[in-house]
Every structure is written in C-alpha cells, then in structure tokens.
Amino acid sequence: MLIKMYNPSKEIELKGPKPVFAILAKLDLSREAHLVISGDELLPDDAVVPDDGEIEIRSVISGGRR
Amino acid sequence: MKCRRCQIPAVIKLPRHNTAFCRDCFEDYLHNQVLKAISANKMFKKDEAILVAVSGGKDSLALWHILNKLGYQTVGLYLNLGIGSYSELSQERTETFAKGRGLELIVQNYRKTYGLGIVEIAKESARPPCSACGTMKRHHFNRIAMEKGFSVVATGHNLDDEASRLFGNLLNWQRPYLEKQSPTLSDNGGKWARKVKPLYRLPEREMAAYAILNRIDYILEECPKSKGAKMFVYKEALNKLEIASPGRKLAFYLGFLKEKAQLFPSRIEENPNTCGECGQPCQDETCGYCRLVARVKTKVMS
Numbered sequence: 001m002l003i004k005m006y007n008p009s010k011e012i013e014l015k016g017p018k019p020v021f022a023i024l025a026k027l028d029l030s031r032e033a034h035l036v037i038s039g040d041e042l043l044p045d046d047a048v049v050p051d052d053g054e055i056e057i058r059s060v061i062s063g064g065r066r
Numbered sequence: 067m068k069c070r071r072c073q074i075p076a077v078i079k080l081p082r083h084n085t086a087f088c089r090d091c092f093e094d095y096l097h098n099q100v101l102k103a104i105s106a107n108k109m110f111k112k113d114e115a116i117l118v119a120v121s122g123g124k125d126s127l128a129l130w131h132i133l134n135k136l137g138y139q140t141v142g143l144y145l146n147l148g149i150g151s152y153s154e155l156s157q158e159r160t161e162t163f164a165k166g167r168g169l170e171l172i173v174q175n176y177r178k179t180y181g182l183g184i185v186e187i188a189k190e191s192a193r194p195p196c197s198a199c200g201t202m203k204r205h206h207f208n209r210i211a212m213e214k215g216f217s218v219v220a221t222g223h224n225l226d227d228e229a230s231r232l233f234g235n236l237l238n239w240q241r242p243y244l245e246k247q248s249p250t251l252s253d254n255g256g257k258w259a260r261k262v263k264p265l266y267r268l269p270e271r272e273m274a275a276y277a278i279l280n281r282i283d284y285i286l287e288e289c290p291k292s293k294g295a296k297m298f299v300y301k302e303a304l305n306k307l308e309i310a311s312p313g314r315k316l317a318f319y320l321g322f323l324k325e326k327a328q329l330f331p332s333r334i335e336e337n338p339n340t341c342g343e344c345g346q347p348c349q350d351e352t353c354g355y356c357r358l359v360a361r362v363k364t365k366v367m368s
Contacts (some may be wrong), residue, residue: 006286033304035274042077042278044086046067054152060274061226062123062288 001053003027016051023049024057033061078275081312084280086296096276099267100132107250109262110218115139117216117259120163120171122156124277125222127163129265133220141216142171144161145206147199148183149290156285163282172214174206182362185291190365191358195291197218198358205355208346211259223263226270229315230300232322237300245330248323257347259342268316269308332355 003012003023014023020036020043036043037056049055067076069088074088089094103109110116116133120142122256144160146153157173164171170263177183182190188198207219228247235243251261265273277284292298307314340346341353348354 007288030302030305030309032269032271032308032362033302035271035278037278038279040281042275044067045231046074056279058274058286060124060270061305062125062270 001050001055004054004056005059006056007059016053017048019048020045021045023055024032027057029057034059077211078272080270080272081307082316085314092279093113093276095223096268097132097136097226100129100264101136102117103249103264103267104262107262109220109250109264110260112138112140114218115141115216117172117207117211117214117219118142118220119203119219119290120262121159121222122163123222123228125224125265125270125273125285126275127160127222127284128280129222130163131167133264134167134275140169140220142215143207143210143219144171144173145203146173146175146177148177149177149184149185150238151165151314152285152287152290153183155287157284171211174210177204180359182366187358187362190362192361196295199291200331201354201358205344205346205353207261208259209344216259218262219252219262220264221260221333224265224268224273224275225315225319226295226304228263228266229304229319232299232319233300233304234296242292244326248326254347266319267316274345277318289328319345 001014001018003014003018005012010025014026018026019063021031022038024031031045035058038049038053042048042054043055067079067084068074069076069091071091072088073331077089078092079086094279116138118130118133118140120130121144124335124355130140130142142160142164144157146157161171174185180187184199184202185195187202190196190197209219211219228249232247235247249263249266251257253260304315324359339348339350341356342351345352345357346353
C-alpha cells in the first residue's frame with residue numbers, strides 16, 4: 001500500500017492488507033495524534049487497507065512541531 | 067466496529083468514552099459537547115452575536131462551522147500575521163470557507179497596519195515571536211470586538227491546547243497563569259469582550275475527525291515559527307498518558323477547573339487600570355501591546 005504524509009511530505013510503501021491500528025503501530029505513530037484517510041473518508045481503527053490501497057496519515061497535533 | 071447508537075458501521079472509535087460512532091452520531095455527540103461547554107460556563111446566549119477568531123486551522127474553522135450550524139450569529143475575524151506563504155495560504159483557506167457558507171469575515175493585515183509582519187515586530191521589540199504574537203492577538207481581538215459591538219470572542223482552543231497549557235504551567239509552577247486559565251475569561255466589567263473556548267471538552271483528534279468528515283479544507287501547515295515549541299512536547303506526553311488511561315486528559319483539565327476556586331480563593335481583579343494610549347484594560351499605566359508597538363516604532367525610526 002502507498003501511504004502519504006504531510007509536514008514534512010513523504011510517501012511510504014507498506015505491505016498489505018493491514019488494519020489501521022496495525023499500520024499506525026508499524027510506523028510508531030500515536031493513534032491519539034493521527035487519523036487515517038482514504039479518499040475523502042475517515043478510516044476507523046479496524047478498517048483493513050488492501051495491499052494495493054492508498055491512504056493518507058494525517059497528524060492532528062496543532063500549535064507546534066518538532 | 068459498529069456505531070454504539072445506531073449499529074451501522076462506525077467511522078471513529080472513542081476509547082475515552084469506550085464507544086464508537088457513525089458519522090451522524092459522532093456529529094451529534096460533538097455538537098452536544100460544545101453545547102455542554104457553552105451552557106456550563108455561561109459563555110453566550112442564543113441571541114448574542116459572536117466574533118469567532120479564525121486562523122485557517124482545523125479547530126477555529128470547525129468551531130465557526132459548528133456555531134453556525136447550531137444557529138448562533140457569528141462573524142469571523144482573521145489576523146494576517148504577515149508570515150509569508152503560510153499567512154497567505156491560511157487567509158485563502160479562511161476566505162474560501164467563509165465565502166462557501168455565506169459568512170461575514172473581518173480581515174486585519176499586520177503588514178498593511180504596521181508595515182511589518184509579526185516576525186519583524188517580535189525581533190524589533192526583542193520579544194520571542196509567540197509572546198509578541200499573543201500580545202498583539204489579544205489586543206486586536208478585543209479592539210475589533212469592542213469597535214464592532216461584539217461582547218464575546220470565541221477561539222478554537224481544544225482540550226489538548228488547554229490540558230497541555232495546564233501541564234506546562236504546573237511544570238513551571240506559573241501561579242499567575244494557573245489563576246487565569248479558564249474556558250471563559252472575564253469581560254473586566256464590560257471593558258473587554260468576554261473570551262470563550264467552546265471546544266475545551268474536545269481533543270484535537272476528534273476536532274480533526276470532525277473537520278475531515280465535514281469536508282472543511284483547513285491549512286495543514288504549522289506556523290513556521292512554532293518549530294520546537296514546548297507545547298508540542300507537552301501534547302505528546304499527554305497523548306501517551308491518554309493511550310495508557312483513556313479519558314485522562316479531560317479528567318486532568320476538568321479536575322483543575324473543579325479545584326481552582328479552592329486553590330485560588332482570593333483572585334484579584336485581572337486588569338484594574340485603563341491603558342493611557344489605547345484605552346484597553348491593563349495592569350499598569352500602559353498596556354503590553356502599546357509598550358510593544360512603541361518599542362518597535364523607536365527601533366524602526368532610529
């Protein structure tokens with residue numbers, strides 16, 4: 001699957017299928033601080049992203065950065 | 067995962083409530099949290115016009131969207147801080163949002179007003195950018211509200227903003243800041259516009275989810291001057307605690323609000339004087355904003 005992230009912009013390839021919670025864990029991203037989007041839709045924790053899927057992982061923390 | 071209320075597929079899980087919601091039930095839940103905040107803190111009445119301070123970010127645009135949807139009379143206020151493409155993009159997002167919903171927006175541009183952006187203003191006044199920015203924003207929120215006849219200014223501060231601020235103030239034992247921290251700030255006997263934070267019960271994960279579900283096109287970039295901000299570190303720490311113990315952030319902040327009256331029983335009037343320059347309430351003879359602007363003028367002219 002193709003994963004897009006912003007600030008800074010980057011693209012990551014991961015093997016699927018994988019549920020959202022496992023993708024966040026694999027990338028060491030906090031589920032409190034990130035949401036997963038496919039197209040215009042929000043994906044819940046247990047949604048499974050197929051191997052040929054494309055998603056965006058969006059950070060939700062505002063007011064600062066590392 | 068199913069919605070707890072209507073049993074259709076859920077779009078979001080909320081561990082802090084041990085539940086999950088579909089799109090409609092999540093929106094209903096979130097609106098109720100905002101109404102609860104407004105009512106519990108007597109923030110404003112249904113017939114009161116509200117000036118909503120908007121930055122182009124998810125929280126302030128979502129707040130404006132929510133208040134409008136709940137039937138409140140609102141006007142947006144956007145301050146263009148003059149931080150290059152970041153300010154241009156955030157203004158564009160805010161204007162597009164307002165235009166698409168037929169909402170009135172007031173824009174104040176620092177470069178047009180002062181001939182300088184906030185970064186240069188901070189540099190010339192020898193203040194850290196975030197500190198100068200806060201002083202300037204407070205002044206303009208109040209000045210514009212009072213000039214345009216608004217008794218209340220609403221900002222998009224969410225639970226993470228408030229809990230991390232509390233965390234930082236406790237770590238540094240900032241008693242004066244702890245005394246002041248509240249979802250509703252006094253109108254100083256009618257001299258200020260009342261400042262309110264209707265999103266204080268909602269974490270930013272839920273606010274971002276709301277913005278995405280409502281197709282709110284907000285700016286994803288962070289202020290370039292916020293790199294390395296302590297608040298970010300505090301938010302990360304609180305998120306770790308939240309995952310280990312869901313609901314911890316809200317309990318931390320609500321617990322503080324509950325104990326505050328006993329912790330600080332003899333609170334003195336915040337701003338007993340009136341600034342001799344601009345007429346706004348202040349601690350001394352001249353307010354922080356007028357001192358800052360005077361320092362900048364002296365430096366620029368010398």
